[in-house]
């Protein structure tokens with residue numbers, strides 16, 4: 038049978054960076070094909086070429102056996118190629134129906150046409166078990182449902198080849214399971230899926246074939262059934278990965294963070310956080326587990342000074358944080374940083390970096406006064422040294438301090454943010470989803486850095502939806518559901534079923 042996609046000697050350079058070098062492989066029709074590789078290996082670039090965002094500098098692409106010059110995403114769509122991005126491309130205050138019609142239909146408010154499209158959407162939703170109401174407003178939908186809207190859009194546009202770029206990074210385990218069901222149905226119809234993911238468990242579970250990329254090139258390829266997680270990890274990183282990190286014994290010090298009776302009501306008077314009591318000691322990592330959207334983000338926002346609580350107190354090393362009598366949070370994040378609270382935000386693109394600034398500028402973002410000389414001016418030599426050390430310790434690629442950070446691959450941007458916060462030696466470090474979108478080699482080094490900080494006496498609050506990550510790092514697990522803490526357990530008591538029940542809000546009264 039003709040392959041669905043054939044890459045022949047694709048190369049792509051961005052200035053001096055060779056993002057793709059002579060990439061050749063084929064994707065069988067009716068298969069699920071995994072593409073894996075370290076951060077910056079060139080996966081997204083290759084997919085962007087297939088989807089018509091970028092022009093290759095060399096080589097060509099065959100779709101269904103025919104050489105095609107894909108010059109825009111319109112041309113890709115016309116060839117039956119669909120893409121589900123990491124950041125959804127939906128208009129939030131529109132309905133699902135309007136979102137689907139937008140860009141595909143001329144007058145998308147025409148009554149008769151709308152009814153026909155709606156009927157077709159209902160039919161697709163049923164066939165693929167998408168569980169989406171075409172008339173729902175997108176902003177009311179969960180992240181998982183919004184992703185299914187993106188898939189619905191592609192199916193409606195008759196995509197035969199669906200590209201998914203790290204689709205499960207933002208999903209819960211349950212949402213991932215239903216996404217995989219949808220993908221299996223898609224495949225059963227003879228359609229083709231290209232799946233980019235850092236999660237090797239997912240590769241083993243759902244793909245038929247895997248291509249491994251490293252340094253812009255194809256580093257290996259295998260039938261999934263003939264491989265293993267360990268073998269794939271080795272091919273990806275070029276060295277064995279430690280499956281379990283050694284941890285020093287738990288030796289907590291004095292309380293660093295003391296949260297008492299914290300409440301948060303949003304502007305619509307909806308209670309987002311209720312009666313939060315939490316203590317974290319020096320040298321302790323506490324993981325906040327739970328399905329996202331249950332108050333974890335709000336708690337991190339308050340503790341990092343981005344948002345004011347409605348009531349309650351927070352003390353750092355015995356001193357109350359200056360929330361009282363404030364009308365807004367202006368300037369608070371900077372003040373909290375001064376006091377020794379580091380923060381790796383969950384949404385690094387929104388809150389963690391300034392995309393148009395260089396890696397060097399971003400490496401001191403928020404810590405400008407630490408790199409000033411005695412006249413209060415920037416000490417550029419110090420900034421350069423610090424940035425050089427960050428790039429080296431956290432293996433940021435390419436190792437170019439002057440590159441605009443927005444041009445780094447997602448995982449490499451994350452390394453800069455984590456490196457910046459770790460190197461500031463905080464008393465308390467707040468970390469939201471530290472390894473989202475990060476490759477396994479880098480996960481290992483980020484985990485090592487966090488454990489090193491813990492051993493040096495830093496108190497760490499980790500928010501993570503990855504239970505494996507929680508297990509690898511936490512001394513204690515606190516579960517949140519519906520804005521409340523529903524329970525806590527020591528790491529020795531780690532038990533996914535119990536955590537699952539607590540996540541669902543089940544707890545002993």
Ligand SMILES: Nc1ncnc2c1ncn2[C@@H]1O[C@H](COP(=O)(O)OP(=O)(O)OP(=O)(O)O)[C@@H](O)[C@H]1O
Nearest residue numbers: 051056076077078079080081082444445446447448
């Ligand atoms: N528009 C651009 N300008 C300059 N360099 C770029 C651009 N887009 C990507 N790059 C570089 O090309 C290389 C490949 O990046 P790409 O995003 O394809 O990697 P990736 O494998 O998808 O990584 P990740 O897993 O982190 O998403 C990286 O070194 C990146 O910095």
